[in-house]
Amino acid sequence: MKETPTTPYLIRAIFEWCCDNGLTPYIAVKVDEATRVPVEFVKNGEIVLNLSPSATRNLKIGNELIQFSARFAGVSRELSIPVTAVGGIFAKETGQGLAFQAPAQVVAEQDGQAPQDESAPEDETQAAAAKRSHLQVVK
Numbered sequence: 802m803k804e805t806p807t808t809p810y811l812i813r814a815i816f817e818w819c820c821d822n823g824l825t826p827y828i829a830v831k832v833d834e835a836t837r838v839p840v841e842f843v844k845n846g847e848i849v850l851n852l853s854p855s856a857t858r859n860l861k862i863g864n865e866l867i868q869f870s871a872r873f874a875g876v877s878r879e880l881s882i883p884v885t886a887v888g889g890i891f892a893k894e895t896g897q898g899l900a901f902q903a904p905a906q907v908v909a910e911q912d913g914q915a916p917q918d919e920s921a922p923e924d925e926t927q928a929a930a931a932k933r934s935h936l937q938v939v940k
Contacts, residue, residue, distance in 0.1 A: 808884050808901055809864045815890045815898050816852060816862060824892035826852045828867070829900075830882050837881040839873045847888070850880070 812828070819826035828850050830836060832843050842848055850871070852860060858877075860869040867882040891898025 805864055806884070808887065809862065811899055811901075812867070812884065812887060812890050813862050815892075819892045819898075820854065822892075824894050826890060827893050828852055828882070828890045829888040831886050831888050833886060835883050836886050837879065839878050839880075842873060850882075851893070852890075 816826045818824075830838065830848050830850060832838060832840075832846050832848055838848050838850070851857070852867075852869070854860070857869040857871050861867070863884075865884055867884060867887070868880065870877055870879050872878070887901060889898055889900035
């Protein structure tokens with residue numbers, strides 16, 4: 802039997818923690834063909850979205866999809882984000898949260914291969930990200 806990934810549970814936990822502490826939960830999303838977001842707000846293939854109850858309507862954080870409606874430039878839009886596209890969730894005010902490894906990188910590491918992104922060594926990239934935003938990479 803295939804295990805359910807921990808990512809959706811961690812997203813829901815950090816979301817709830819942010820809301821309980823009066824913080825604004827944001828998610829960083831890697832946009833691909835399965836991601837439904839306003840493309841005019843996508844930069845370098847990524848978008849950062851506010852998930853706070855005051856910014857979203859009908860928010861559902863499921864095990865496979867995050868779905869909600871939100872206003873962009875005054876126009877209501879329906880968003881659908883695969884959980885696998887979420888690069889991290891964090892509190893806007895403090896930067897505390899979690900970063901998630903891309904699925905391809907996790908598979909490569911499980912197969913004993915090096916990550917595909919050769920722009921910087923993984924340890925340096927993760928250390929720099931953690932130093933800037935207090936995020937931790939979760940496998």
